[in-house]
Amino acid sequence: MASKRITQDTFDAVVKENMDEFEMSAEEALADSIQQFESQGINLANIIKEVHIGEESGEPAKHPVNVALDGLTEGIKNITSGAEGMEVQEAIISHLEVFKTECDKDLAHRMQAASNEAFPTLLLLAQSRLAKTDDKFQCKAFESLCSLLNGQPDLMTADGMDFLLETVKTSTSNEGDSHPLNFALTIKAIRFSCIKHETNRQAYVKRGLIKTLINILGNTKNDVKVIREVDATFRALVVDDDVRVPFGKAHDHAKLIVESGALKLLLEVMQSCMHDQAAVGDLSSTLGRLSVRNEFCQEIVNLGGLKSVLKVLGDDLASQVVVRQLLELLKAIAGNDEVKIAIVNAGGIRTILGAMSRYVRAPQVCQAGCGAVAAIVLRKPINCQAVMDAEDTSLYGSEESSR
Structure with a gap:
């Protein structure tokens, strides 16, 4: 069921009424109007919840x-x-x-x-x-x-x-x-x-x-x-x-x-x-x-592209955000079985694990790294052995992992 909505003019009119009829301050009138409408199940996401008072008139002015x-x-x-x-x-x-x-x-x-x-x-x-x-x-x-x-x-x-x-x-x-x-x-x-x-x-x-x-x-x-x-x-x-x-x-x-x-x-x-x-x-x-x-x-x-990605990924200066984006790219291109082999042959496994170890406390980087590794080993048992051979102990806790 769609939520009920009102127009900005309706909301502003109620705020003005609170100020004129009940002598509320602008802040009180605004808060009361919001409470009234929300209690009626009105969605105010499209409403400007501000009151601007005219310098000369002292009355609510245009937004x-x-x-x-x-x-x-x-x-x-x-x-x-x-x-x-x-x-x-x-x-x-x-x-x-x-x-x-x-x-x-x-x-x-x-x-x-x-x-x-x-x-x-x-x-x-x-x-x-x-x-x-x-x-x-x-x-x-x-x-x-x-x-x-x-x-x-x-x-x-x-x-x-x-x-x-x-x-x-x-x-x-x-x-x-x-x-x-x-x-x-x-x-x-x-x-x-x-x-x-x-x-x-x-x-x-x-x-x-x-x-x-x-x-x-x-x-x-x-x-x-x-x-x-x-x-x-x-x-x-x-x-x-x-x-x-x-x-x-x-x-x-x-x-x-x-x-x-x-x-x-x-x-x-x-x-x-x-x-x-x-x-x-x-x-x-x-x-x-x-x-x-x-x-x-x-x-x-x-x-x-693979050479460029692995070069940047292996750079210690690469930020967390860039490392995550590079790992996601590797995951995407690893959908091709020939590319999986190319990544492994280019030393990509060690580079990926090294990047993960640098940011082992960054969940998004680790998630992207695991996704890349999973894509590389999918349907390629020989690549699983490459991952085990390149096992980076820093992923399990070391001084390096605190960076």
Whole structure:
């Protein structure tokens, strides 16, 4: 049975009534309103539980997110009428900063903004002449758009998809003229609209998103922010996380990504990003998600991926998070029986056990390590002997295990 919900206006009206009729303070009125509704089984997850008092009136005022949205709407009117002076521009930027701050608080603030036409408003600002000519203005517009879309992929429209993809394609073709942060933010907006939304994912793929991301990866191998966003977007395309559809196309998308040459590019980027552990970890996660077929696992090994993974895994400086992601990649590619043999022959067993011994007190690392070992020995009795021969006593407690 679905839980009962109310609107923000209803909640705010009850708070105001408590203050006017029962002379409660703002804090008391808010607490009493929350208690009343929750006792009736009302789900308040979509409600902003704040009271803002007007400085002059002393009465409950509009929520800051709505005030900022009003300012942005007024800004669009000024732009449309031709008033694009510095004063108008700075006012819009100020409202965008407040809007982003409010939306970053929680989903309730984002839902309130969405219910007041925030998405079309921000889209208009991002498409405006000011956004095309001023990097700071464009950055603030896309930051706000990303904050709004976080957890609300349903807001995305066909026009929004077309605009974001066209912006990315234009930035790719004019790489030297594009602002790296704005480039990354555009890809981030696409990613947020794909998370837990199968319809959007399929619509983006039909519009050529995969080819666009591949081109970006090939042309932008030194910008870590852009690389990580592209990487994360690939992962968003290959998960079945939308409970509203009976089945998704995660496997099909993974196949399309690999067939577009992603594995070679991802491994090349990994080589160039060895100085950035977070990027290496993200790339490893993506490679693992793409290892959905026997031949893909083998291709990663053939392209030198196994050698790179074992090199980083054997590095004492590798963080817990990166080690876990690398171990999960090994588990994924070990689904191929030939790759199991390759891992053992490359000394992978000792490297895996050594990584586990360094972080023996980190449950997630140990779980990932055990998963990798289990995958390597599955259907390969000879590999079981290799594990026993490489037994690392530090896993059972030593000075090393306390690190």
